[in-house]
Amino acid sequence: ETGVTQSPTHLIKTRGQQVTLRCSSQSGHNTVSWYQQALGQGPQFIFQYYREEENGRGNFPPRFSGLQFPNYSSELNVNALELDDSALYLCASSLLGLANGELFFGEGSRLTVL
Amino acid sequence: GNSVTQMEGPVTLSEEAFLTINCTYTATGYPSLFWYVQYPGEGLQLLLKATKADDKGSNKGFEATYRKETTSFHLEKGSVQVSDSAVYFCALYDNYGQNFVFGPGTRLSVLP
Numbered sequence: 515e516t517g518v519t520q521s522p523t524h525l526i527k528t529r530g531q532q533v534t535l536r537c538s539s540q541s542g543h544n545t546v547s548w549y550q551q552a553l554g555q556g557p558q559f560i561f562q563y564y565r566e567e568e569n570g571r572g573n574f575p576p577r578f579s580g581l582q583f584p585n586y587s588s589e590l591n592v593n594a595l596e597l598d599d600s601a602l603y604l605c606a607s608s609l610l611g612l613a614n615g616e617l618f619f620g621e622g623s624r625l626t627v628l
Numbered sequence: 629g630n631s632v633t634q635m636e637g638p639v640t641l642s643e644e645a646f647l648t649i650n651c652t653y654t655a656t657g658y659p660s661l662f663w664y665v666q667y668p669g670e671g672l673q674l675l676l677k678a679t680k681a682d683d684k685g686s687n688k689g690f691e692a693t694y695r696k697e698t699t700s701f702h703l704e705k706g707s708v709q710v711s712d713s714a715v716y717f718c719a720l721y722d723n724y725g726q727n728f729v730f731g732p733g734t735r736l737s738v739l740p
Contacts, residue, residue, distance in 0.1 A: 518671075537704075547727065547728070549728075554732075555732055555733065556632075556717050556719075556730035556731050556732045556733045557672070557717070557730045558730075559727050559728060559729065562727055570727045572727070602673065603674075604672065606672075606728075613648075615676065616662075616674055617664075617672075617674070617728060618674075619664075619671040619672040619673070620671055621670060621671040622671055
């Protein structure tokens with residue numbers, strides 16, 4: 515059983531640029547969610563995708579967008595990067611509808627915006 | 629809205645000491661409750677969970693009981709080890725909105 519993998523692991527961008535982060539979900543999982551974890555804080559929910567549709571969104575502006583593909587892998591896109599976007603971005607996969615809602619996390623992509 | 633509050637860290641203990649990390653939550657429905665752990669340089673891992681009131685989750689010597697009357701899910705371990713040094717996150721799963729809400733995390737350092 516393959517776990518959740520994310521790429522790239524680290525990247526540096528400058529303010530105003532755009533970034534795409536990628537995630538491969540755990541085998542058999544149909545739901546992917548993305549989280550932003552600023553230094554010293556807990557993960558903040560960005561959005562969730564189920565069967566290629568966004569079906570939940572946290573308090574993040576529209577310049578944060580995503581995609582889910584037929585194989586359940588996912589992308590997070592952030593446009594017009596700001597300094598405050600510097601964080602660890604976590605992808606988690608799960609089976610929607612499970613009563614326990616357990617998340618399986620990747621190790622994250624650390625984004626630094628200069 | 630839903631929220632999770634944890635005791636502030638860092639918490640520093642000696643090996644074999646008793647650990648309690650407090651967690652309280654606010655939720656409109658009846659959420660599932662979780663503790664996730666993040667070891668240095670690693671992603672978050674599920675430590676334990678409880679899906680309804682009075683359930684006790686346990687794993688690796690850690691345990692937590694879902695207390696609906698006090699809206700709490702405190703994490704306890706009777707004898708901590710150096711290898712338990714990590715950041716611990718309390719979280720709730722909103723069955724209605726189908727998303728997770730995490731607390732800010734509590735850093736635990738266990739000294740030999």
